[in-house]
Amino acid sequence: MAGLEFKDIRKSYGNVEVIKGVDLSIEHGEFVVFVGPSGCGKSTLLRMIAGLEDITDGDLFIGDKRVNTVQPRDRGVAMVFQSYALYPHMTVYDNVGFGLRLNKTPKDERDAKIREAARILQMENLLDRRPAQLSGGQRQRVAIGRAIVRNPDVFLFDEPLSNLDAALRGSMRMEISKLHQQLDATMIYVTHDQVEAMTLADKIVVLNAGVVQQIGSPLELYNYPANLFVAGFIGSPQMNLLPVTVEAVDERTVTVASSDVPSTRIPVASARGIRGGDSITLGLRPHLLAHSEVGGITGKVLLVEHLGNETIANFALNSGEQLVAALPGSAELSNGVTLSLGFDVADARLFGTDGTAIPVADRPFR
Amino acid sequence: MSSPGPQKSLQRHPLAGWLMIAPAVVLIATFLVAPFVLAFGYSFTNQRLISPNPTEFVGMRNFEQLLGIGVLTLSPEVDEAGSPVRDDDGALQYPRVRDYTRNNPDYPHLEGMREWFGWNWGNDRVLVLARDLVFMKALTNTLIFVAVVAPVQSALALLLALMINQKLRGINVFRTIYFMPVVVSIVVVSLLWRFIYDGRNGLLNNLLEFLSFGLFQPIDWLGNPDTALWAIIAMSIWQAVGFHMVIWLSGLQTIPVSLYEAAEIEGANAWQKFRFVTWPGLRNTAVLILVVITMQAFALFAQVDVMTDGGPVDSTQVLVFQAVQRGYEQQNIAGGSAISVILFLIVLAISITQRYLTRERT
């Protein structure tokens, strides 16, 4: 039983600060995903939880205990590495049981736990093999098995699926998800893949350059990105981000326009800090654009991708900006055709001059 | 596919491949294969360095000469009454060995042998005799040298490698220092160590005197038959330990850091990390190092040549030194060749055994 509490956690290598003050609380049993581009500090943050990196500044609590100076083995965590980190000279059985052997668990208890883990992960037939005789997916299973047998409070995963091919990644993702439900343990999972984040997480932490950009449920992040970074990072295809100018502002609406976008009144919760003439950004999800006869944004079709259930179309706008729309079904579109796209103003997102989101008007209570 | 051109036709020419390996083949043949075959051949002849007489084939005689040993059991001298004769100190009297090994028709197989070592068996004295005492000393000294240097040097090198593999500021300085003796010519190193081991004003004696507040009596390390071989052993270990440290180090660096991290999270202490991660990861390196050190140790020559010339009283004779001395100083090329062949067979046998003992078990 353990949640985690991060209080202004910082990490520097020499003079370079790579984690710049992270505050976060994780409930017991939550599945939390750290997501962000490569090099943003996800692994560093995870390794600080494991105790593999010193915490330069701030306090980290696992359960009620401040663990900044606690040895990795005493933190009640188990970690699954991207490279699997299996001991090459040991059989699967010994790999899985290694931690139990180190802490002198009696032989029969150890055996029972190893076999139980093997059963959960459906790898009973692999126990006598060595890591070199296993496929990537099987190795990852063994690595997870090694974490399970120790019955940790917190599971840590560092990009566990990124060495696997796409199909296997999909099925392992589901298994990890299933495992989380079975084990009732806290899981912290690092990935640069927003799809993994969206599908696995109870709570996503978006990181960029060592700074937390937003914390929230997958849908919260998708629907209400806190800033331009999150807006661009979460969702596929990416959200369209068009530069627009503020034409008029009142308490509850902002009217924006540009050479591409006709004058549009967008409801907001508060327009504080926005002034007429400001250059701000209009965010439109490709899936929320629809073909419209009148008004809307006009563009010339550049490229069409037919996916069967939907059609992804790239448009060139007058200003030279590009726009992506995901249209339902197999829309009849050919290159060079000019088309008009409309959207519901309630779906439009605005980002102020500093890149942070302007609060959305009728956001449902979360 | 084919694009004919000058380049292509040259590559296609049947002789092109042979031409390309020719330099290597010539060099290997001249400096490795030919000497090897020659030594092998000479060892069955009576070839001398310079001799007016034609070379003759002598079969195994050189080897019999080198390896001939015999056992002689001597009973104490007895008086008429049949009780053992004792001298003034009460020690038993034995017949002279020489009476058995010189022109004694009852003991033809001991002809020309000399006493090597012996022990008491009840009242009897058992003696092991050798036809070529110097060779036997060289053989045993070489085996002692190998038996001490191989384990001690590899263990020491591993210890240094483990210490140097840490991420500490300025660790490269230590790497350089430990590796330095390897770069310096062994002849130069040997000369320097002669000063260190010097009997009167040597560095080692001075140091020991200083550390023991003058109680230590200076030893002529290289001039004393009891210490000379050990002095050479110590110096040889020191000289090449850096080389093997670097090989260990390269082995250590092939072990992924994540294995240590996983072990750390699972609760392994420093010893357990070594035992379960480092050591298994170093298997292949260990085999390599053991084989290389053994070979190098058998090839011991320069240190002896520079520091002791095989002395005092043959206490630092070793096989390669003997082979050279025999071949060139005594002009007995056949004898020297025979020693080389024996050395070759020993090294071959040992490396095959090592390979077998350290084989990959599946």
Ligand SMILES: Nc1ncnc2c1ncn2[C@@H]1O[C@H](COP(=O)(O)OP(=O)(O)O)[C@@H](O)[C@H]1O
């Ligand atoms: N041992 C180290 N020394 C110096 N810089 C490091 C070290 N480890 C990581 N970094 C830097 O810290 C940043 C975050 O790294 P990391 O946490 O591995 O990123 P990722 O989000 O891809 O997992 C990167 O810019 C990286 O270059």
Ligand SMILES: [Mg+2]
């Ligand atoms: Mg990473």
